[in-house]
Amino acid sequence: MGKHSEHKTAHAWTESASSTGPDSLPAGSAVPDKGDSTRMRVYATGFVIALAIGVLLGFNAKPIARFATRVYLSLELSKAHVTGREGKRVRQALSPLPTNPDGSINTLVLGSDAGSNKGEGGYCRSDVMLLVSLQEKKKTAVVISIPRDTMVEIPGHGTQKINAAHAFYGPSGAIDAVKGLTGLQVNHYISMQFTGFQKIVNALGGVPIHLNAPINDSHSGYLPAGDLNLDGWQALVLVRSRNLPMGDLDRIESQHAFLKALLDKAAAVKSLSKANEMVNILASNCKMDYSAGQLMDLAESLRGFKPENVQFVTAPGQFATIDSLDYWVVDATLMSQVANEVRTSAWISPELTAKLQSDTSARAEVLNAPNSDVITVLSGTEASASEVPTLARELTLMGHKGVYQGHAKEPLAQTTIYYRKEAKSYFDAMMASIPELSGAAVLENEQVPASYNSPIVVVLGRGFTTPPIVSTYGRIATPVFSVDGLGIKRLSFKR
DSSP states (O other), X not given: OOOEEEEEOTTTOOGGGTSOOOOSOOTTOOOOOOOSTXXXXXXXXXXXXXHHHHXXXXXXXXXXXXXXXXXXXXXXXXXXXXXXXXXXHHHHHSOOOOXXXXXXXXXXXXXXXXXXXXXXXXXXXXXEEEEEEEETTTTEEEEEEOXXXXXXXXXXXXXXXXXXXXXXXXXXXXXXXXXXXXXXXOOEEEEEEHHHHHHHHHHTTOEEEEESSOEEETTTEEEOSEEEEEOHHHHHHHHHOOOSTTTHHHHHHHHHHHHHHHHHHHHHOOOHHHHHHHHHHHHHHEEEOOOHHHHHHHHHHTTTOXXXXXXXXXXXXXXXXXXXXXXXXXXXHHHHHHHHHHHHHSSOOHHHHHHTOOOOOOOEEEOOOTTSOEEEEEESSXXXXXXXXXXXXXXXXXXXXXXXXXXXXXXXSSOEEEEOGGGHHHHHHHHHHOGGGTTSEEEEOSHHHHHHTOSEEEEEOTTOOOOOHHHHGGGTSOOSSOOTTTTOOOOOOOO
């Protein structure tokens, strides 16, 4: 593998590691390389859309219509199946479906820019790798993102970046590499080209996203900050940009935010003609092993599946420079813990989730509706920073659905609350339950909440204090016994 010349943790990684440098393929390897990061990138969302299509076409039809749907899907999806030798290799690489109803179904989702260069053929490097683990009975899913520079051993080619597995051996090579890296089975796979990605986003009427900062990337494009409804081309700008402090890790965070928003949008689609349109897009731009029957059966079992039941994580690890090449080296211990929880409960525990957190920049977020129960608590001064976690924790205990914390963009000496009129009921509930906020300045305002993607924004100023969290619980739970009389001397009476 070579000597480790330098180690960089995720916290210390710089921009130089994010740019596309020399790949780890040995000279003379017969692999069609797609070039540097100026090429189009793709985000594979086909699996999510496939589920949405199955829901739309399969659930609300009478038996005869369901039969016709299955025939239609069979005809269309047959175009997307891998055949010949590679089809045989894929079938050999895929793991059998679990017989245990509590078992998860794992699908490898690949994104590539195959065919983007005129006259170029053969397999290319995969640009996006997601392992989607679905638990049908619990209706939960865990999406594991695998950075494209993850270090693996590829048979016959030694130490490589995992995106080369697809270039060397096609889908079967990518499946084997992911199985070896994660320790999880891979039961299905689906891959999509960037043209299909754009068409699907456009067919959905765009995807709403909030950008905390503008994107100005010479390799991907430009997007302004603020609330946006991304079309297909704009979505590509977001999910392929790596011009960020943490490079590919920050890009993955943007992809996670986009996928969450896409799930919400797809779940709201009710048009049969729209579903047909997406089926045609999938068939023309995807490769997969799913049959029409499997797709409809899976969709049927996931009736009632909610987007909030999806967790997004990144394969844990750190950056390292080995023989002058930058890799993402997976932490085998943490990866084993992730695999074990996915395998046994199809969900990542809060304790393990905390271990997987990294200092990535949250450039993109799911756009919160003006009337949503979301509160952001910010420090307006250095002195009030210590009070933010306590107030945020109290609001969470009060039952507010989304509570975030951070620092105000501009200093503010007086405690001030901004709220949108659509969220007034949540504002009133907050004020009634937190007496310390009674002296705050209150402004009904759209601009400030919009800039933080939060219908209610609380900025803590100088002198703001909260009670300790132990006494905060007293507002939520009734004490088991009274302590008013403890420690007070009582008069005694003689007979």
